[in-house]
Amino acid sequence: MKRYSGFKLLIVDDHEHNLFTLRTLVERHMDVEIFEATSGQQALDIAVKVPGIDLIILDVQMPEMDGFQTASMLKIRKKTKDIPIIFLTAAFKTEEFQQKGYEVGAVDYLLKPIDDNQLINKISTYFRLIEKERQLNRVLEQKVAERTAELAAAKLHLENIITYMGEALLVLNPEGGIESANPAACRMLDYTESDLRSLWISDVFEEAEEEQAGAFFGTWLEALIRTGAISRIEARFIAKDGRRVPILFARTAVKDQDGKISHIICIAKDMTGYIRDEDAA
Incomplete structure (x- = not known):
């Protein structure tokens, strides 16, 4: 059974073949809306333009603007700074580059060739966390609404007492x-x-x-x-x-x-x- 309907995933890679592979893998397991970008600049444009991107899978090795630069730009924008980023890389495998990935705001740093199960589990983990946070926010909003209504009713009751x-x-x-x-x-x-x-x-x-x-x-x-x-x-x-x-x-x-x-x-x-x-x- 596919899950996570309504979630939005942005995948970024300068190779069309890699994008196709990622899209096919995710669609096999999840019912999410997928957006694709072939460059860092295109990724920035999509993340800013499309409201509610939940997760970004970002290739590190890209021309002109690499994944580290793209992540840095995402993190300084108000609309995109809180979107979690998973880095994928085949070239930058040393601990130094992994540390750099975390420093620019990545939540995970995965190495190619991709382990399908590992990637799907990672994506699922972050979607579950987001889902839980949204549920907690809905509960909190409901409690705030109920409390606001109680205070408004009490205020009206007091005003009526004072008035009459x-x-x-x-x-x-x-x-x-x-x-x-x-x-x-x-x-x-x-x-x-x-x-x-x-x-x-x-x-x-x-x-x-x-x-x-x-x-x-x-x-x-x-x-x-x-x-x-x-x-x-x-x-x-x-x-x-x-x-x-x-x-x-x-x-x-x-x-x-x-x-x-x-x-x-x-x-x-x-x-x-x-x-x-x-x-x-």
Whole structure:
């Protein structure tokens, strides 16, 4: 049974007879797409032009541009640098030339006359490695896709909670500037989110006790640094039209990897109708 359908093999030899012999041998055992080149330059052109060449069988002894030069040129091109190369040679049999072959990027160095079984086994080995790598990549891509989908679903779920929650949510920077607000906060304060992002928390918030006004944010930071969270504070939002909206307020510090406060999350529950408005008393 022939294997490796869909794989692409480039064979390079300046003798047509050798190309015919190689093609016939490979086609007898494998169902691969074979490309042929009779020179180093032609091999470069094919490798660049044809996408997805999986393996190159390259004769060393060729005129004008020999196999070593061809391999060197393949390895410096982005599109071809990762294609494995098997050298074939009848002339350059010494260990010195074999070492040179590996230095220019060959994965194997075989001597002519070719042992048919050895060559087919070598080609099969590299195709199996490529096949396994592709399978692993497909599994990895699937896991990445699944994880991306999970994160997107979690993000959407969180966004829906923030959007539809009844409490007002404000996210502040450490200086007290408003960076984002949910729809409940916009309705409670009668501002758009864009307008709120140009304001400071002191523009829309006041503590229940008048004597705390003006110094409260510094007190917040001190307390948040110590405890990380402050909850159930009676306070007031200042709406766009100046109305005071009684709220039950909580704030939580978000810290970065260095332990410094990066954001402050503020959550406010509208207490209108639940408590007596002191201004109306």
